[in-house]
Amino acid sequence: NAGVTQTPKFRILKIGQSMTLQCTQDMNHNYMYWYRQDPGMGLKLIYYSVGAGITDKGEVPNGYNVSRSTTEDFPLRLELAAPSQTSVYFCASRALRTDERNTGELFFGEGSRLTVL
Amino acid sequence: DQQVKQNSPSLSVQEGRISILNCDYTNSMFDYFLWYKKYPAEGPTFLISISSIKDKNEDGRFTVFLNKSAKHLSLHIVPSQPGDSAVYFCAASEGGANNLFFGTGTRLTVIP
DSSP, X not given: OOOEEEEOSEEEEOTTOOEEEEEEXXXXXXXXXXXXXXXXXXXXXXXXXXXXXXXEEOSOOTTEEEOOSSSSBOOEEESSOOGXXXXXXXXXXXXXXXXXXXXXXXXXXXXXXXXXX | OOSEEOOOSEEEEETTSOEEEEEEEOOTTEEEEEEEEEOTTXXXXXXXXXXXXXXXXXXXXXXXXXXXXXXXXXXXXXXXXGGGOEEEXXXXXXXXXXXXXXXXXXEEEEEO
16 A cells, blocks of 8 residues: 655755656545645645645745646646755645544655755 | 744653643634654654544543643653654644644654
């Protein structure tokens, strides 16, 4: 059971380069999320999606784009990398919380550490 | 604007004793709270949650207490074990909203 899979785990970018962080989940979850975690900080929401074809901005969307063409995949695109985007990125998914038995908790990937120099 | 706050960056506890991790929030509309545990180089994993209709939820060695009037929740781990050493994040959400707001985390070290 793979859960949430993120690639790559590590990447170094030069300022102005572009890249895509990949995220795939095999739990048939409708909801998917991208968070970033800076040192000593909590996780901040970048973008989220409530289903295929639907995406919305979170707290810190500037400099990023997402797409959700399938239920399984939710890639995060950085168009013009900046040093401020140096962070650890986490993708997560969850099922719809319908009752007390379904806690609706997020399932996280292992993270992608991105450094922009 | 940090809506969920964990004011203790770190906590050290002897093995077998109780660990108490605290979390405060500012948004009175939050109605669902979760604790996540994170080991180095791994993603956070869900630990325990509580709805605002309850003031306590227990799962084995882990108990979460919610004090709505004080906008405060705490996670109790008893007895603490060395394998509990990790960073613990408190998170909150509002009325079925899609976002979870996370605290900055508390690093728990359980000393054998």
